[in-house]
Amino acid sequence: MISDLVVVRTLAVVGVLLTLSVALYLGHGLRSLRYERRKAMQLARARVVVQTVAHQGEISEQEFRILHSLPRNLQIRLLGEFLRNLAGASRQRVQVLAERVGLNAFAERRCRSRFWWRRLEGARILTLCEAGEALMVELFRDPSPLVRTQAAEWAATHPSLRVIHHLLGLLQDPQGLCRFTVQDSLLRIGRPAAEPLRHYLETHTGPDAESALAVAAGSVVPSFLGPALTLSRDPDPSVRTRAAALLGALGGQQAADRLGALLADPDPRPRAAAARAMGALGNWRSAPRVAELLRDPAWIVRREAGLALRALGNPGMVLLRRSLRDPDRFAADMARQVMDIPQMNQRAGVSV
Amino acid sequence: MRWTDAVTQGLVWVEVGVIAYFLLVNSFYAVLLVSAAKELVRHTRQIRGERRWRVLDSKVAPSVSMLAPAYNEAATIAESVRGLLSLYYPNLEVVVINDGSRDKTLDVLTREFDLAPINPVYQRRIETRPVRALYRSRIHPNLVVATKENGGKADALNVGLDLATGDLVCAMDADTLIEPEALQRMVRPFLQGNEVLAAGGTIRVANGSVVRGGRVVRVRAPLRPIPGIQVIEYLRAFLFGRLGWNRFGGNLIISGAFGLFRRSAVIDVGGYAHDTVGEDMELVLRLRRRGYETGGPHRVDFIPDPVAWTEAPESLRVLGRQRDRWHRGLADVLWRHRRVAFNPRYGTMGMLAFPYFVLVELLAPVIELLGLFALGTAFLIGALDLRFAALFFLVAYGIGLWLSVATLVMEELTFRRYDRMRDRLILLLWALFENIGFRQLTAWWRLRGLLKFIRGRTDWGAMERRGFHRAGATTTSAQNIHARQQSSRTAPEAGR
Structure with a gap:
């Protein structure tokens, strides 16, 4: 049924596959061991050169050649190590050294590659060296989301208006990691991004505005009040929730009035966010309305209302005590739970 | 004839x-x-030259709750928790669930971390054995300890799910050694999109390696054949088994020793099942099924570079029991979800x-x-x-x-x-x-x-378990877990 030939052929195939795999495994192991040993020596010498540059700024041509003769990947590794950990003049000197070694030119060539991983590598090097503005701005429109993400990361250290506008354009990127990086970069940029962000919030609605609201809540600027009020009426409940958080962070009478209206929102998320914001604002006038939310059908709203009442101090505590006898057992139960929270959590400022 | x-x-x-x-x-x-x-x-290619500090100090990074069930682990719990608290992640909460330990696990935690009773307002969305008390550390406010009646690992994890406040929850064994940067690497798929429900990292065998201060500091191949062979099994199961399935969207297992889940999704499906020995696989299947059935997210990713180390059994008797249990778990889970087989609804x-x-x-x-x-x-x-x-x-x-x-x-x-x-x-x-x-x-x-x-x-x-101190040269933490009743299914599908 089975001929010898089949067995011999199978044996040959398995044997060849095994031999090749073992040879590759051990061969690569030997090679990498030798390479590591050589690399360690080269790196040690080059590290001294970069240290000299970082501290004094001047190196001889011979010293430069040590760094220059290093394989490209080791140059990137070594200079990256320094650039990540230095600041100020030392960092600038190392950046100049990186340019002199040809790292920037190499990265720019990579950025023009047709392969995404090369463009990504180039963008990462340019981010490290804080260079290549013209090229990096183009990468905001790169087809690869990873490259766009890297461009957004780079933007955090280049807060020009043009770059910020590009960043805001990426707030609607289909890829989550890119949106996250854009939000993070805008938060790091801070004030310079405030005005373009306000304009963005004024001109966008729905899901397009949601990510921007998260950024706005993290960098509170009074001029966000107008857009926050408008967006708190958005048809999308997620947007209204974010807007409520922003209104809570901004404060003021107008914000409090609008938050009061959001306490009656048809969706539980904006109601909960509004209750939380009222507590954070210390708006004791709203206490009776917040107390009504202890009877809310949604647990999250009852919880936020309870915690907000407690945060409001005496006016809230009075209402909480009264709610202990509430015929609605859910309201009474929440009031009891909130009043049971030991003082320690309050003092330590620990969330409960 | x-x-x-x-x-x-x-x-x-x-x-x-x-x-x-x-x-x-x-x-x-x-x-x-x-x-x-x-x-x-x-x-x-994706991670080469990547700077993870962005996640480390970002205001918009998702919060993570580590869920560490502990049962009779007085000898090691302090070091294990210290290891968790020192993970490099910004919004990190550590929830230790003392599952009715009969030793001094709670006393040790109270003494070492200055625990004080709390009554947090939390919603019990998953039915569990009664929780006796809750504590928060005065030294590390992000450490919460729950003590409950004994109910097994799944029950303890469910208590943790109820208590956790993080967007993501990391289920683990209390004696797993997680590499400091592992969480930063693990959140990556969750940042990429909302369609990811869970992500698993690589589990490696720590036997033979040098463990110091709760960290594997030198990786060595075990000289003993039983753990040595398990190194090969684990590598094959994770590096080509689970990674290979990534492309086909077919990952059905996230190791209970180290897996990251979207908390809301896990709560929505009712948490871990109590009545199976394959609760980690069962949860993943249930999560994915629900995703397909509701038209919601159903992706489960495996990420090869976040690494957690575990101690593999060193005796044939213990190994035999473990494999027997894993296979029973596999059979049970596949039987429970038999309707999935050859059903085009589940892609x-x-x-x-x-x-x-x-x-x-x-x-x-x-x-x-x-x-x-x-x-x-x-x-x-x-x-x-x-x-x-x-x-x-x-x-x-x-x-x-x-x-x-x-x-x-x-x-x-x-x-x-x-x-x-x-x-x-x-x-x-x-x-x-x-x-x-x-x-x-x-x-x-x-x-x-x-x-x-x-x-x-x-x-x-x-x-x-023998304890890492005997497996490696030096060790001071998160080890020596004797007679543990529950250990996660870490590398079930050996892929041969």
């Missing part, structure tokens, strides 16, 4: 069937291997991954032992065809050996954790020995597990 002729003829057909089965299975493994290699290349999970788990992972020991039995019988009655025998061994074990070596090649070309030539040679030796004796033994344990499942046995069996 004489009866011996009839038996011989029957044995021939059995052998042909077994050889055909192994050919088919190994061909699929080869596809998985190629798929894993492609994934690994893509992933390596690649129903049409490819689930049937694979049934036909390959569940039934492989049956087929393998059937093949060996047929060969043995043929030998005894003098009807052994050497060509058949040679072909069987080549197809079943020769290709298995190649797959193991190929996994070592992948490890060498990418992560290269075993950096001494000596370790490489030792691993090569264990890869060879795995197919001679060990694999057959494993097949027997798995078959035993399957038979127990059929008979309706649901006990866990005791899981004894």
